[in-house]
Amino acid sequence: MFQALTPITLVAPDASARAAFIPFGATTTNFWVKDKHGKFRDILLGFDDHTLYQSDAKGHPYFGPIVGRYANRIRNGTFTIPISKDASGPNKFFISSGNNTLHGGFDGFDRRTWQVARVLPNSVTFTLLDPAGTQGFPGTVLTTVTYTLERKSTWNINIHAVASAKTPIMLSGHHYWNLEAYQESQDLNGHIAQFQASKFVATDGNLIPTGKLTSVAGTAMDFRKAKSIGKSIPDTAAAQFCGTGFDNCWIFDKVQEKSPALSIWSVNSGIKLDVFTNQPALQIYSCNGLFNASLPIPRKVTQGGPNEIYADHSCVVIENESLIDAINNPEFGVDQIYGPDRPYTWEASYVFSTL
Known part of the structure; x- marks a missing residue:
């Protein structure tokens, strides 16, 4: 019997990667791959004390879980089925999560203990039953996530969900990465990213989509050519995207499952x-508000902790997902309502891999 915080460790068949998980939130707690010197590094942020995933004693940064039933934000915590602009139509639903829902509400998928359905040396499968009416969402949803470590340091994530009635579903993994494990630097200057996205979702001062898609041309948001994430952060303030730092959703020019949608690497x-x-689409968050002076988060021992803390702009969250809050923006032309x-x-x- 697996308890909420029971660690499950997987190893790739060729031992090229290792990872650890817990049933609470179907959370990934550690991820080890080799650097250019052939030494393993744990490049995923998290808590050494696994009770902190449950207690929120050090805040709730969403370290490594599956987020849902609807990832990211929902304007005013409301939507309609069928969808309408800013929930202006009939058949309205209210999510109990304050003004704007984040990652499924106060009791999202990241705060549930998932069932362990299957464990193999290199794979684990978690399931979660989300009853109709939970957090205000219609329909019962059964979600299955399988994490598999394959040869050549490959991590496959497969998520499948079925609903008993029409309901919005948008899921994602919420993993914080520092590809240096904080060994060479404490910032993202040495982290280079490239992805083909000509537009991003425009948001208001609360990071809620306005319904417009904005060109990346001439802005800090343009990663069509490889560039430093850290060195681009100061340029975000002038454009007032979301203060200083990235917390934005880009739309890929093409969905190409056989070509990389995103490449990111550390020159160090x-x-x-x-x-x-x-x-x-892709949401990137550059850990803008990770540091809280009154509640600093100790880094894992594998990342120089516990006497060192996680600082702002020292890591990057990568969320592969659909367009955020499309359920309140019909003009996006994206159908995020699922059912039987x-x-x-x-x-x-x-x-x-290594450079």
């Missing part, structure tokens, strides 16, 4: 990550 550790996914005749599927492969 030599660790590179190529992401392949069936999702049409339309299951939900999310797939991604994280392929690690």
Whole structure:
């Protein structure tokens, strides 16, 4: 019997990668791959004390879980089925989460203990039953997530969900990465990213989509050519995207499951990550508000802790997903309502290598 915080460790068949998980939130707690010197590094942020995932004693940064039933934000915590602009139509639903819902509400998928359905040396499958009416969402949803470590440092994530009635579903993994494991630097200057996205979702001062898609041309948001994430952060303040730092959703120019949707690497550790996914968009968060002076989060021992803390702009969250708050913006032309005749599927492969 697996308890909420029981660690489950997987090893790739060729021992090229290792990872650890807990049933609470279907959370990934550690991820080890080799650097350019052939030494393993744990490049995923998290808590050494696993009770902190449950207690929120050090805040709730969403370290490594599956977020849902609807990832990211929902304007005013409301939507309609069928969808309408800013929930202006009939058949309205209210999510109990304050003004704007984040990651499924106060009791999202990240705060539930998932069932362990299957464990193999290199794979684990979690399931979660989300009853109708929970947090205000219609329909009962059964979600299955399988994490598999394959040869050549490849991490496959497969998420499948089925609903008993029409309901919005948008899921994602919420993983914080520092490809140096904080060994060479404490910022993102050495982290280089590239992805083909000509537009991003425009948001208001609360990071809620306005319904417009904005060109990245001439802005800090343009990663069509490889550039430093950290060195681009100061330029975000002038454009007033979301204060200083990235917390934005880009739309891929094409969904190409056989080509990397995103490439990110550290020039210091030599660790590179190529992401392949069936999702049409990408949310990147540069850990803008991770540090809280009254509640600092100790880094894991594998990342120089516990006497050192996680600082702002020292890590990056990668969320492969659909367009955020499309359920309040019909002009996006994205159907995020699922039901008995339309299951939900999310797939991604994280392929690690060295420069």
